Amino acid sequence: MAMVNVIIDGVSVQAEAGSTVLEAAQKAGINIPTLCYLKDINQIGACRVCLVEIKGAKALQPSCVYPVSEGLEVYTNTAKVREARKGVVELLLSNHPSDCLNCVRNGSCELQDLAHQMGIRKNRFIGEQSTFPVDERSVAIVRDPNKCVYCRRCEAVCSKVQGVSILGGIGRGFNSTVGPAFGHALDDINCTLCGQCVNVCPVGALAEKDDTDKVWGALADDSKHVVVQFSPAVRVAISEEFGLPYGTISTGKLVAALRRMGFNKVFDTNWSADLTIMEEGNELLDRINNGGTLPMITSCSPGWVKYCENHYPEQLGHLSTAKSPQAMFGAMVKTYYPQTDGVDAASIYSVSIMPCTAKKYEAARPELADSGYRDVDAVLTVRELARMIKQAGIDFVNLPDEECDAPMGLGTGAATIFGTTGGVMEAALRTVYEVVTGETLPKLELEEVRGTMGEIKEATIDLNGTQVKVAVANTLARAKEIMEKVKAGECDYTFIEIMACPNGCVGGGGTPIVSSLQRRLLNEDYRALRTKGLYNDDANLPLRKSHENPFIQKVYADFLGEPLGHKSHELLHTHYTPRKKYNVGCNE
Amino acid sequence: MGAGAFVCGEETALLTSVEGKRGEPRPRPPFPAEKGLWNVPTFVNNVETLANIPVIFTEGAEEFSKVGTAGSKGTKVFAMAGKVNNIGLVEVPMGTTLREMIYDIGGGIPEGKAFKAAQTGGPSGGCLPESALDTEIDFDTLVAAGSMMGSGGLIVLDETSCMVDISKFYLEFTQDESCGKCPPCRIGTKRMLEILDKITLGEGTMEDIDNLETLAKTISSSALCALGQTAPNPILATLKFFRDEYEAHIVDKTCPAHVCKKLLRYEIDATKCKGCTLCARNCPVGAIVGTVKEPHKIDAAKCIKCGACMDNCKFGAIFKA
Ligand code: SF4
Ligand code: SF4
Ligand code: SF4
Numbered sequence A: 001m002a003m004v005n006v007i008i009d010g011v012s013v014q015a016e017a018g019s020t021v022l023e024a025a026q027k028a029g030i031n032i033p034t035l036c037y038l039k040d041i042n043q044i045g046a047c048r049v050c051l052v053e054i055k056g057a058k059a060l061q062p063s064c065v066y067p068v069s070e071g072l073e074v075y076t077n078t079a080k081v082r083e084a085r086k087g088v089v090e091l092l093l094s095n096h097p098s099d100c101l102n103c104v105r106n107g108s109c110e111l112q113d114l115a116h117q118m119g120i121r122k123n124r125f126i127g128e129q130s131t132f133p134v135d136e137r138s139v140a141i142v143r144d145p146n147k148c149v150y151c152r153r154c155e156a157v158c159s160k161v162q163g164v165s166i167l168g169g170i171g172r173g174f175n176s177t178v179g180p181a182f183g184h185a186l187d188d189i190n191c192t193l194c195g196q197c198v199n200v201c202p203v204g205a206l207a208e209k210d211d212t213d214k215v216w217g218a219l220a221d222d223s224k225h226v227v228v229q230f231s232p233a234v235r236v237a238i239s240e241e242f243g244l245p246y247g248t249i250s251t252g253k254l255v256a257a258l259r260r261m262g263f264n265k266v267f268d269t270n271w272s273a274d275l276t277i278m279e280e281g282n283e284l285l286d287r288i289n290n291g292g293t294l295p296m297i298t299s300c301s302p303g304w305v306k307y308c309e310n311h312y313p314e315q316l317g318h319l320s321t322a323k324s325p326q327a328m329f330g331a332m333v334k335t336y337y338p339q340t341d342g343v344d345a346a347s348i349y350s351v352s353i354m355p356c357t358a359k360k361y362e363a364a365r366p367e368l369a370d371s372g373y374r375d376v377d378a379v380l381t382v383r384e385l386a387r388m389i390k391q392a393g394i395d396f397v398n399l400p401d402e403e404c405d406a407p408m409g410l411g412t413g414a415a416t417i418f419g420t421t422g423g424v425m426e427a428a429l430r431t432v433y434e435v436v437t438g439e440t441l442p443k444l445e446l447e448e449v450r451g452t453m454g455e456i457k458e459a460t461i462d463l464n465g466t467q468v469k470v471a472v473a474n475t476l477a478r479a480k481e482i483m484e485k486v487k488a489g490e491c492d493y494t495f496i497e498i499m500a501c502p503n504g505c506v507g508g509g510g511t512p513i514v515s516s517l518q519r520r521l522l523n524e525d526y527r528a529l530r531t532k533g534l535y536n537d538d539a540n541l542p543l544r545k546s547h548e549n550p551f552i553q554k555v556y557a558d559f560l561g562e563p564l565g566h567k568s569h570e571l572l573h574t575h576y577t578p579r580k581k582y583n584v585g586c587n588e
Numbered sequence B: 001m002g003a004g005a006f007v008c009g010e011e012t013a014l015l016t017s018v019e020g021k022r023g024e025p026r027p028r029p030p031f032p033a034e035k036g037l038w039n040v041p042t043f044v045n046n047v048e049t050l051a052n053i054p055v056i057f058t059e060g061a062e063e064f065s066k067v068g069t070a071g072s073k074g075t076k077v078f079a080m081a082g083k084v085n086n087i088g089l090v091e092v093p094m095g096t097t098l099r100e101m102i103y104d105i106g107g108g109i110p111e112g113k114a115f116k117a118a119q120t121g122g123p124s125g126g127c128l129p130e131s132a133l134d135t136e137i138d139f140d141t142l143v144a145a146g147s148m149m150g151s152g153g154l155i156v157l158d159e160t161s162c163m164v165d166i167s168k169f170y171l172e173f174t175q176d177e178s179c180g181k182c183p184p185c186r187i188g189t190k191r192m193l194e195i196l197d198k199i200t201l202g203e204g205t206m207e208d209i210d211n212l213e214t215l216a217k218t219i220s221s222s223a224l225c226a227l228g229q230t231a232p233n234p235i236l237a238t239l240k241f242f243r244d245e246y247e248a249h250i251v252d253k254t255c256p257a258h259v260c261k262k263l264l265r266y267e268i269d270a271t272k273c274k275g276c277t278l279c280a281r282n283c284p285v286g287a288i289v290g291t292v293k294e295p296h297k298i299d300a301a302k303c304i305k306c307g308a309c310m311d312n313c314k315f316g317a318i319f320k321a
């Protein structure tokens, strides 16, 4: 890598040619403030918060996009720079509701941080404030354009990472804002509710729909038997909310916290992830052996499922009919569990903790009521759960490790890795291989499918002489690439895993928000760190193959019969709905 | 996507627009000559620049340089408009004075009214006062005088123009045309416009002038593109040359040019009024009282400042104060 010498505030540093002043300054020990900048995703020099003085340049320059060059002299802290940055932040605040005390981002807001850092005690600029309508229609995401600072990070992630391009600049001048075309509500269009936009929003303009009151209400209601499941990625993501290092597995503390909050039973979505593998693995074999639609594509990511319904409605036959682990759990907890415990199914209130905003949408799908009730009554993101734990005053970090309840609380390592890209594939193959070949897998770790953000991974597996080609994709932009091939009939894969979010659910839209600054300071992508945590968890668990889970064997013996059997079809499989891109206006 | 947006005259916004995206400037570097349209090196030039090239080729550089000033060679096309008898496009040698343009070419100011200012450079430019009439204008002298060549617009203003109102007019334009990408321009020009509005309504304070200056400084030093960076110019120039007009609005609550409606009063000169009652009959809100053949009076509290009375008075008895 070619290096150039630059001088930042009198300090000489070497910076990679092609890197920016912002990056070089970080090497010189200076964290220039930013707002619209988001590493690798949004570098547009728009917000003017990162302005610096460059020797020889007439105007102040945005350090996030200004390229370094040999001998470049930069001043990051002159009076002119400070005054300009402060002025810009004051202007932003002059069109911002000073609503911090009532705001979901109070304490984790990048605008708040800037105002504090700039020492703004009184705003010199006052005037009219925007009054856009707030979009609260969807069950998953709330969009309040009045808090939007027009950083365009959501727009960049939705178009560049997800390839969905729902969000874009609308209006001119003071009326500029970001939103779906023609002011449509997210609910009316092809938004996947993946929540990636929420994860990158520096302020409270995009947030998950808050269901914490609903859950507190259920917990306070003595007539309700409140059960909870938490998905694979939650056990790792929750740690960050309590200051633990990225990648820390906190399963035991999480269980303890949920018990202290008052849940009657604490179960684990890992149990139903193992169940998913049993059903989906057998469905795959069934499709291979009986000429079913191939490639079969996983269906456990609701962001992906909605994307497929909106964008490839004619390809829905490729989706596995197996429900997602959340949905399987929901159906089982109100049918199977009452049989084992004697609880009245009607009194059960089922809550799930998910790394995902789209899971709120999944839970609300009308067809997911096979138990005779709503299978899942409330979905909380990791962020909402963390808020509740904090509200309850629970000292999370110092909790003892506790174990989940039986019979739906035990999962294998195969289930744990559902939380990351490639994990469902690896888990499925661990089981499918042994079912088909009758032999024990020589090596459990299927490195070929373990990918990173925005990667497509391929592998070929030898199943008793049959070569099965599989692919794994994360992010919807990559899903689109695969689907274009599937659509064109140019796809020789047998089985494909798709997760909507970057790195899979560890990067889900309901996970803790990692600020732009934190992302810059970390040496590794935070999602990759969460993934490492899950792989460690898998490696440390006594059971690592879904079919070896004794509680899964038990549920088939006592209740379901066999995979793909009658009861499974009734409770564990589902169908999909072709959808237009827009419910309103015209469709192309 | 440009949709006729003013900002798409900025080269990077133009390129972004041609690429089919929302017309918004992007930071330079990289300059279009390195990374322009679809990231390939691109030259962007004005038609006027290109129009000069054939002359240089056919007549030679030396011949071309004979016209113009030391720093600005050749000719310049101005779009002359406003309070001037001959409006239209004029091509003059660089170095022509404003006086020559307005009085010799433009034929002076209609109705023998007094010159007040020449606005050059479009919404990014500034207003030059009478003292600048004999400046030989070229790129450098205009900047030194507090304005700019910009688009080559030349708008002549006479004694009936209010300079605060003129600033407001330009700010309304930049605010409408701001692409919104950066906060200083998106929000800053709105804040300046709000202050100007306040002043023209007679609600301004002297602090507002300081605030205008602070905003101007913040915006010009931090906006992304020239549209925002130069948006404060009309205000800065009028504050420099016509500060007394701002102060009249703020301190005396009057608009010296009688433009700002809120600060305007219609009055009847009792010595000229014949009591014909025509004004009273034309007033839409019945604000004029008086008996036939007696001088009439306008009830300022009722008057909506529509000017109907003044237009109808045959004796010139009604005046703006
Ligand atoms: S978005 Fe940030 S600055 Fe705005 S109200 Fe919420 S916490 Fe406060
Ligand atoms: S939820 Fe996902 S698809 Fe919808 S706007 Fe946000 S990033 Fe785009
Ligand atoms: S909604 Fe959030 S991420 Fe999107 S532009 Fe506004 S502030 Fe930025």
Ligand code: SF4
Binding pocket: A194, A300, A301, A302, A303, A304, A355, A356, A357, A358, A359, A499, A500, A501, A504, A505, A506, A507, A508, A509, A510
């Ligand atoms: S990848 Fe995971 S977090 Fe993202 S939409 Fe799918 S299930 Fe939700």
Ligand code: SF4
Binding pocket: B007, B024, B025, B177, B178, B179, B180, B181, B182, B183, B185, B186, B223, B224, B225, B226, B227, B228, B229
């Ligand atoms: S200065 Fe104005 S027109 Fe230029 S980029 Fe900023 S907002 Fe857009």
